Amino acid sequence: MNVRLAASSVLVLLLSHYAPGQQVPPAVDGTGTPARVTANAADVFKQNLMHRIALEEAAVRQAESAHATNVELSKTYMRLGVSYSDAAQWERSEAVIEHAVSLLRHTSVGDADLATAITQLASVHILMGKLRESEREDEEALRLREGVGDPLQIARSRSDLAILYLAKHKYEKARDLARQAEAEFVANERANISDRMTARFTLAEALCALKECSSVIPLLKTTLGEAKAAMGPDTFPLALSTFLLGYAYWKSGDMSEAEEYLKRGTAQMYTQLGWGHPAYLKALKGYAQFLHENQQSEAANVVERQIRQAEAVVNVHSIQTAQGMFGVNGLH
Numbered sequence: 530m531n532v533r534l535a536a537s538s539v540l541v542l543l544l545s546h547y548a549p550g551q552q553v554p555p556a557v558d559g560t561g562t563p564a565r566v567t568a569n570a571a572d573v574f575k576q577n578l579m580h581r582i583a584l585e586e587a588a589v590r591q592a593e594s595a596h597a598t599n600v601e602l603s604k605t606y607m608r609l610g611v612s613y614s615d616a617a618q619w620e621r622s623e624a625v626i627e628h629a630v631s632l633l634r635h636t637s638v639g640d641a642d643l644a645t646a647i648t649q650l651a652s653v654h655i656l657m658g659k660l661r662e663s664e665r666e667d668e669e670a671l672r673l674r675e676g677v678g679d680p681l682q683i684a685r686s687r688s689d690l691a692i693l694y695l696a697k698h699k700y701e702k703a704r705d706l707a708r709q710a711e712a713e714f715v716a717n718e719r720a721n722i723s724d725r726m727t728a729r730f731t732l733a734e735a736l737c738a739l740k741e742c743s744s745v746i747p748l749l750k751t752t753l754g755e756a757k758a759a760m761g762p763d764t765f766p767l768a769l770s771t772f773l774l775g776y777a778y779w780k781s782g783d784m785s786e787a788e789e790y791l792k793r794g795t796a797q798m799y800t801q802l803g804w805g806h807p808a809y810l811k812a813l814k815g816y817a818q819f820l821h822e823n824q825q826s827e828a829a830n831v832v833e834r835q836i837r838q839a840e841a842v843v844n845v846h847s848i849q850t851a852q853g854m855f856g857v858n859g860l861h
Contacts (some may be wrong), residue, residue, distance in 0.1 A: 550741045562594075574801050578616055585609040589625075603632040607646060610653070617807055619657045626650045641682060644673040648689050655696050663693050681720055684713035684841050688724070691731045702737040707732035724764055726752055733773055744778040749774040768797035772812055776817075784823050805839045813839075 585608050592605045610626035613619075630646045651666035671686035691706035711728035714720040729752045733745040755772040760766055772794025779787035795809075795816050802809035813836050820829035 532624055542792060545803055548573075572803075572840045575616075578612065582616065583610055599632040600638055603629040603636075603638075603646065606632070607649065611649065614653055614656070619653060621812060622653045623657060625649070627651060628683075638679075640673040641677050641679065644670040644677075644682065644686070647673070648686065651689060651693070660693065660697055664697075676831060681717050682715055684710045684717070684720070684728075685724065686730045688714075688731065690733070693727070695731055695738075695758070698738070698783045700735045703731060704735040704739065705859055707735060721754055722765075726756065726770070730769065730773060733777065737780055742777045746774065746777050746781065749777055763800050765798065765799065765801050768794050768801070769808075770794075771797060772815075776815065779822075787819065788823065791819055803839070812835055 540761055589602075589605050589609055590708070592602050597605070606625045606629035610622045610629060613622035613625065626646070626649055630643070630650055633643045647666050647670045651670065653662040654660070654663035659809040667686065668691045671690065674682040674686050687706045691703045691710060694700075694706065699750065707728050711725065711732060714724040714728055718823070729748055733749055736742065736745045749770065753767070753774055755766070756767040756770045771790050774793055775787045775790030775792075778784075778790060787802035795812050798809045798812050813832055817829045817832040817836065820826070820832065
C-alpha cells in the first residue's frame, strides 16, 4: 500500500504517494532553512522521478502496441498515474487513472481490485480540490469492499473517507472514521505501518482542528518512533511525522519544542521534496507562520524568500516539463 499522508491546516491535504528518496541529508543554516548543497538530493530525487515517468510512459506505449489485456493495461496506467501524482502533475494523473478505472469496469476483475483503483483516483481528486468527485468514489470503494468483506480493506476505505472529511472541514466525521480505521490497523496483523501512519496523521489533524492538539502529542511521538525504526532517516513519512509533531506542540503552546520539530521536519522534507513539491512549500509556509508568531521575523523572512524562489523554479520546470513529456493525449 502506498503511504497516503494527510494534513489539513498545514499541508492542506496534499497526499503524497511515498517513494524512497536519496539518502543524502540537506545542509541547514542557523535559521533552520535548508541550504543548497553541491549534490542537491531533492534535485536528484526529481530527476529519478522524471526518469521513472519516462520509463512508465514507454511501458504504456509498449503495452498498447502489444494489445495487452485490459487488466494488464490498467496496471500499467495505474503505475504511470501514481508517478504523475508523485510529481504533482495532477491533471495527467487524473486522466490516466480514470482510464485505468474505465478499463477495469469493462473486465471481470474482482471488486477488490476495482476498489483499489477507485480509491487512487479519489486521492488525486482530493489533491485537485474535486471533493465531490472524491467523496462519490470513496463511498463506492467502501461499498465494494464491504461486499467483499475484508476488514482490512474496509478500514482502508474508512481511512480514505476520514481524509476526505478532513479536507471538507468535517472534523468530527474525520476523527471518528480515523479512530475506527486506526483501531483495525492496530489489531489486524495484515495491516502495515503505512496504514497506521495515515490514520494517525488524519486523526491528529482532526483533533487539532477540534482544539485538542495536546492530546495527539503522545500518538505522534509513537508514530515518529515507528517511522524511524521501519523507514529510515530520509523518508517523507518520517519528515511529515516530525513536522506534525512540531505543529501539535505549536498549537498546544509549547513554542520551544515546536521549533525543534518544525525546523527538523522541513529540513527532512527538503531532502526529497525541496525541488518545489506543493507539500514542501505548504510546510515551509506553515513554518514561516510559526516563526512570525514566535517573534522571529528575520528568520521568517528568510524562509519566505526561499518559498518565492522555489515557486519561481517550479513555474519554469512546469513549462519545460509540459514541452518535453509524453502527453496524456497520446494515451489511448
